[in-house]
Amino acid sequence: MSSTLEILKKRTSANNFNNTKQISESDIRELISYACEAPSSFNIQHWRFVAVTEKDVKEKLKAVAFGQQKISDAAVTFAVLGDLKGIDKLSEAISPMLKSGAIDQKAHDGWLGMATGMYKDNPQLVRDEAIRSASLAGMNLMIAAQAKGFVSGAMVGFDPEGVKKVLGISDRYVPVMLIAVGPEAPGNWPRKPRFSVDQVLSLNKFKEF
Numbered sequence: 001m002s003s004t005l006e007i008l009k010k011r012t013s014a015n016n017f018n019n020t021k022q023i024s025e026s027d028i029r030e031l032i033s034y035a036c037e038a039p040s041s042f043n044i045q046h047w048r049f050v051a052v053t054e055k056d057v058k059e060k061l062k063a064v065a066f067g068q069q070k071i072s073d074a075a076v077t078f079a080v081l082g083d084l085k086g087i088d089k090l091s092e093a094i095s096p097m098l099k100s101g102a103i104d105q106k107a108h109d110g111w112l113g114m115a116t117g118m119y120k121d122n123p124q125l126v127r128d129e130a131i132r133s134a135s136l137a138g139m140n141l142m143i144a145a146q147a148k149g150f151v152s153g154a155m156v157g158f159d160p161e162g163v164k165k166v167l168g169i170s171d172r173y174v175p176v177m178l179i180a181v182g183p184e185a186p187g188n189w190p191r192k193p194r195f196s197v198d199q200v201l202s203l204n205k206f207k208e209f
């Protein structure tokens with residue numbers, strides 16, 4: 001198995017997927033379990049996923065995503081969503097820690113109180129956070145896919161309202177990205193260049209590039 005660092009250097013965005021291959025539900029569940037290991041603000045875990053494997057649903061999704069063919073060809077295309085009311089589930093998310101004794105009631109209540117205070121009356125921050133946390137899960141998903149021998153392709157080229165309509169998603173959730181995952185077909189581009197570390201890294205004081 002490749003190391004994490006090798007996988008980071010190996011992952012590219014694929015356009016070409018083998019459209020004759022399927023993915024098992026257990027593989028899908030395993031990928032999502034790794035996605036869910038991502039960190040999130042206050043452990044709110046804003047991410048939700050819809051795994052689209054059925055041909056007719058893929059076609060409808062493709063139609064609201066500028067006809068991107070990889071949505072149909074990939075074994076699965078995930079819609080990664082961010083929960084705009086994630087805070088409502090925070091107590092449920094952290095109560096196992098209270099039950100196991102990892103935190104006491106005071107810490108539990110303080111945790112909830114801080115999170116509630118931070119996001120209250122700040123819809124912009126709520127939305128930013130939902131997108132930020134769900135994006136980290138999306139990255140985990142792509143790394144996990146690569147580690148399991150699949151390729152992936154993230155997409156923001158879609159009509160969010162169209163995606164919500166096709167997949168039956170309420171206004172509570174913001175579509176963050178689509179991620180096509182599956183076995184590769186030939187013809188994908190090689191690694192794309194990156195800015196050098198010197199171009200993007202400042203030490204101690206920001207230096208504009």
Ligand SMILES: Cc1cc2nc3c(=O)[nH]c(=O)nc-3n(C[C@H](O)[C@H](O)[C@H](O)COP(=O)(O)O)c2cc1C
Pocket residue numbers: 011012013014068153154155156157158177191192
């Ligand atoms: C948030 C996000 C949105 C993207 N949207 C699209 C898209 O809609 N269609 C597409 O073909 N590629 C999309 N890409 C892929 C990028 O073009 C790609 O990540 C970038 O060119 C770097 O290439 P690499 O991923 O192969 O390293 C997206 C990537 C990200 C992270």
